[in-house]
Amino acid sequence: MLKKSLESFGINKDRVWFRFISASEGKTFAETVNQMVQSLKKLGPNPTWTAWEL
Amino acid sequence: MKSYALKTGPGDVNRALTSFLKQLLERGVVDAILVPRATRSGTSVVQALVKDPVAMEGALPLAPLAMQNAARQVSSLTVQDPGQKLGVVLRSCETRALVELVKLHQATMDNLLIIGIDCPGTFEPANYKKLVETGNFDPEQWLTRAAMGETAVNDTDVRAACALCRHVTAEHAGIHVGYVGYVGIDPTKELLVQVQDEELAGALAELGLAEYQVHASRDETITRIRAAREEEYRQQAAALAEKTGTLAGTTDLLAACLRCHNCRQACPICFCQECVFAGPLFKHQPGDYLGWAQKKGVIKMPTDTMLFHLTRINHMGLSCVGCGHCQSACPVGIPLTVLFRSAGQKVQDIFGYTPGRDVGEELPLATYQVSELEPR
Ligand code: SF4
Ligand code: SF4
Numbered sequence: 217m218l219k220k221s222l223e224s225f226g227i228n229k230d231r232v233w234f235r236f237i238s239a240s241e242g243k244t245f246a247e248t249v250n251q252m253v254q255s256l257k258k259l260g261p262n263p264t265w266t267a268w269e270l
Numbered sequence: 271m272k273s274y275a276l277k278t279g280p281g282d283v284n285r286a287l288t289s290f291l292k293q294l295l296e297r298g299v300v301d302a303i304l305v306p307r308a309t310r311s312g313t314s315v316v317q318a319l320v321k322d323p324v325a326m327e328g329a330l331p332l333a334p335l336a337m338q339n340a341a342r343q344v345s346s347l348t349v350q351d352p353g354q355k356l357g358v359v360l361r362s363c364e365t366r367a368l369v370e371l372v373k374l375h376q377a378t379m380d381n382l383l384i385i386g387i388d389c390p391g392t393f394e395p396a397n398y399k400k401l402v403e404t405g406n407f408d409p410e411q412w413l414t415r416a417a418m419g420e421t422a423v424n425d426t427d428v429r430a431a432c433a434l435c436r437h438v439t440a441e442h443a444g445i446h447v448g449y450v451g452y453v454g455i456d457p458t459k460e461l462l463v464q465v466q467d468e469e470l471a472g473a474l475a476e477l478g479l480a481e482y483q484v485h486a487s488r489d490e491t492i493t494r495i496r497a498a499r500e501e502e503y504r505q506q507a508a509a510l511a512e513k514t515g516t517l518a519g520t521t522d523l524l525a526a527c528l529r530c531h532n533c534r535q536a537c538p539i540c541f542c543q544e545c546v547f548a549g550p551l552f553k554h555q556p557g558d559y560l561g562w563a564q565k566k567g568v569i570k571m572p573t574d575t576m577l578f579h580l581t582r583i584n585h586m587g588l589s590c591v592g593c594g595h596c597q598s599a600c601p602v603g604i605p606l607t608v609l610f611r612s613a614g615q616k617v618q619d620i621f622g623y624t625p626g627r628d629v630g631e632e633l634p635l636a637t638y639q640v641s642e643l644e645p646r
Contacts, residue, residue, distance in 0.1 A: 217617045221583050224613035225576070226520040263517050270525050270570040 272471045274479035275460040292326040300357035305329045313399040336392040339538035341367035345377040361389035362437035363593035366626020367538035370589040386443025388450045390416040391428030413457045419495040431594020431607040434503040436496040451488030507612040526602040527575040536599035539586040589625045590614030
């Protein structure tokens with residue numbers, strides 16, 4: 217839902233990640249975070265960070 | 271469903287309907303009625319709760335003006351059991367918003383008789399006032415033309431949301447009053463009154479209403495109006511999507527937003543007393559603003575306008591009924607109707623959910639399907 221709404225507002229939905237990881241899956245957690253960091257680095261800084269909104 | 275004709279006469283349409291409503295009160299079919307009523311000046315029409323049948327005089331149930339979505343008032347009247355049978359005169363966007371409010375536990379329908387009306391559209395309050403003041407508005411001439419889908423008076427047309435609205439008749443009505451579809455139904459001769467329930471039908475027969483054969487032109491006219499408006503909506507939604515496809519486009523669209531929160535205040539679905547934007551969360555420290563300005567070179571004040579709209583669509587998009595009261599309330603003319611209706615549609619589509627369709631249908635976020643628990 218959130219991703220659809222972000223799209224409606226022209227914001228890249230890939231900046232938000234949803235994953236279900238159980239507390240016992242330490243390895244999966246670490247891997248997912250690494251993947252996420254890599255993907256975000258590829259996307260670069262969020263344009264809202266520098267946008268003036270006017 | 272049974273259909274009856276309510277006899278009217280030239281200069282008498284609202285009065286005929288008003289005396290019908292008055293009889294419902296007198297006969298105890300309902301104990302009170304919420305109905306649109308002209309203010310003394312005649313330039314506005316507001317919601318009025320009528321207990322005394324005599325006070326029904328002056329009601330204007332068919333006036334093309336809705337200064338707010340009346341579902342809000344029905345919520346005020348029914349959030350706790352009022353202990354009385356209430357009649358409420360509502361148009362489609364109001365009955366659909368009410369259905370959503372019932373699901374959100376902000377209203378009940380248990381002791382409610384919805385008296386639905388055909389609505390080909392309503393004017394912006396300022397335009398209605400001007401039309402009345404300049405003597406350019408003839409209520410009955412308007413009804414007969416609007417009955418064919420011609421809603422504009424000179425160059426003034428109905429609200430943007432209404433010109434894109436496919437709902438002409440009101441859903442969920444116990445009694446429905448119609449006039450759209452001119453051939454066979456001339457509002458200056460008769461109004462169409464339809465009832466679902468046998469007991470109510472009995473009460474109407476006692477009022478001396480004659481049974482009526484609905485002319486096929488009614489459905490044809492409604493279908494024609496719907497198709498034209500759907501097409502218009504598709505075009506406007508596509509044009510807007512071009513803009514909102516990029517962050518820069520959305521920023522442009524919302525750049526003038528003052529974050530006055532009028533849109534939230536006018537929205538029938540935004541019922542939260544403790545809106546996150548009304549609290550301290552977005553009242554930042556003076557130093558924060560200066561810090562952000564330092565970083566970006568310039569910031570818009572007030573801040574967080576984009577976030578405000580994103581939060582709103584995320585909170586209420588599933589239930590947006592497209593009534594457009596957000597846009598009518600916006601002092602800077604942001605095209606909120608199409609923005610929220612189309613963004614809402616996208617989240618509704620995920621669940622195949624149509625707000626206002628069925629009070630028995632659960633809100634998607636208040637229920638789950640077993641398949642959603644499967645690992646993906
Ligand atoms: S009513 Fe208009 S200006 Fe006010 S907060 Fe809503 S969009 Fe912004
Ligand atoms: S967001 Fe606008 S169109 Fe949607 S329900 Fe609220 S006021 Fe009506």
